[in-house]
Amino acid sequence: MHRMGHASMRAALIDQHATNERDREIASAMDQRIARHAWRKGDQGS
Secondary structure (H helix, E strand, O other), X not given: OOOOOOOXXXXXXXXXXXXXXXXXXXXXXXXXHHHHHHHHHHHOOO
16 A cells, blocks of 8 residues: 555555456456467468
8 A cells, every 4th residue: 555655545445446457358358369369370270
């Protein structure tokens, strides 16, 4: 909390929640890209 500059625990938890949501969005997008890439490689017979 102190390192992030938050004045209260509530502010730290709100920021943490937003970060967790963004992490899930990024992970989902990466999964989709990897799946598309693997599918394309499968089409090429590799």
